[in-house]
Amino acid sequence: MLDVHRLRLLRELRLRGTISAVAQALSYTPSAVSQQLAVLEREAGVPLLERVGRRVRLTRQGEVLVGHADIIMDQLDEAEADLARSRDEVSGRVRIAMFQSALHALLPDALEALQTAHPKLRVEVEEREPSIGAEMLLTHDVDLALREEYPGEPLPTPPGLSFQELCRDGMSVAVPPHLAGRVREAWSGRTTIRDLALLADQPWILDPKPESPRTWVENLCLRAGFMPDTRYESVDVLSQLRMVESGHAVAVVPDLMWLVHQPKAALFPIPGKPLRRRVVTAVRRGSAGHPAIRAVREALRASVPAELRAE
Known part of the structure; x- marks a missing residue:
């Protein structure tokens, strides 16, 4: 009979790419992971891995087995959710990966609500890029x-x-104080995206490649007829804003930030039709019904201002 723990190791190898990465993530030694995968091959009776240079990759049979491992992991998530629903109160641990603007704007109120409603629920948060x-x-x-x-x-x-939609917020062009009057006058009437070219001669600060905000802003600028002069890169929205406020760059920033931070930089809607970013919560399908997961999703949703909340 195939061992579920070893099936997970094979699945982890497909997701993480190397035995060393699997070992580090699960607090094993690489040799222990290799030994367990060798045992799984003997249990399966077919080769599951093949060597390519100094690395290994899954064989066709290995990919087939990982497909079944995905289903088994979903079922284990569902089993944990069913057990949690049988308890009288919401408890346990929920680990969240959250990007900066949502962390600043939504997390404090969500945590306060969760601490009041579910004091035995532990929430852990890592600031991570959405990608x-x-x-x-x-x-x-x-x-x-x-x-x-x-x-x-x-x-x-x-x-x-x-996936579950959480909110939709606008995106604004942040310009240094010395440019505010010029932009306000030029964009005071009816505008199109081509009016963004007013800022073509300015230095910009954007997310590093290949983050999706960088790609999106570059595509906007290309529609306006220019490629932004990206002199500075940062995933930190507050750092981007500081560069704008000090007069060194132009940026495009999410409006969600301004729920808690009033900028000194001048903010303008992107020229043309309104553009809104869609923010979603994502969970594993098998755990979507877990009471703790549902409680966190509901708390995050409640922390969104009504005008931004998804219907």
């Missing part, structure tokens, strides 16, 4: 992740995950 949230869910490194989707840039939807 890796799905991977962290699939590898069971977190239980819930916040992701963002920009207009015209749909998110990939990996199988095995459940």
Whole structure:
């Protein structure tokens, strides 16, 4: 009979890419992981791994087995959810991967509500870029992740995950104080995206490649007829804003930040039709019904201002 623990190791190898990465994530030695995978091969009776240079990859039979491991992991999540629903109170631990603007704007109120309603629930939060949230869910490194989707840039939807829209917020162009009057005058009437070219000669601060905010802003600028002069890079929205406030750069920033932080920089809607970022919570499909997961999702939703809340 195949061993569930060893099946998980094989699945982890597919997700993380190397035996060393699996060992580090699960607090094993690489040799212990290799030994367990060798035992799994003997149990399966077919080769599951093949060597490519100094690395290994899954054979076709290994991929087939991982497909079944995905189903088994979903069922284990569902079993944990069923057990949790049988208890009288919401408890346990929920690990969250959350990006900066949501952490600043939504997390404090959500935590306060959860501490009042469910004092035995432990919430742990890591600030992570949305691009890796799905991977962290699939590898069971977190239980819930916040992701963002920009207009015209749909998110990939990996199988095995459940998504729920949390809110939609606008995106604003942040310009240094010395440019505020010029931009206000130029954009005071009816505008189109091509009016963004007013800032073509300015230095910009954007997220590093290949983060989705960087790609989206560059595509906006290309529609306006120019490629932004990106002199500075940072995933930290507050750092981006500081560069704008000090007069060194232009940025595009999410309006969710301004729920708790009033900027000194001048903010303007992106020229043309309103553009809104979509923020979603993602969980593993099998754990979507877990009381603790549902409680965290509900608390995050309640912390969103009514005008931004998804219907």
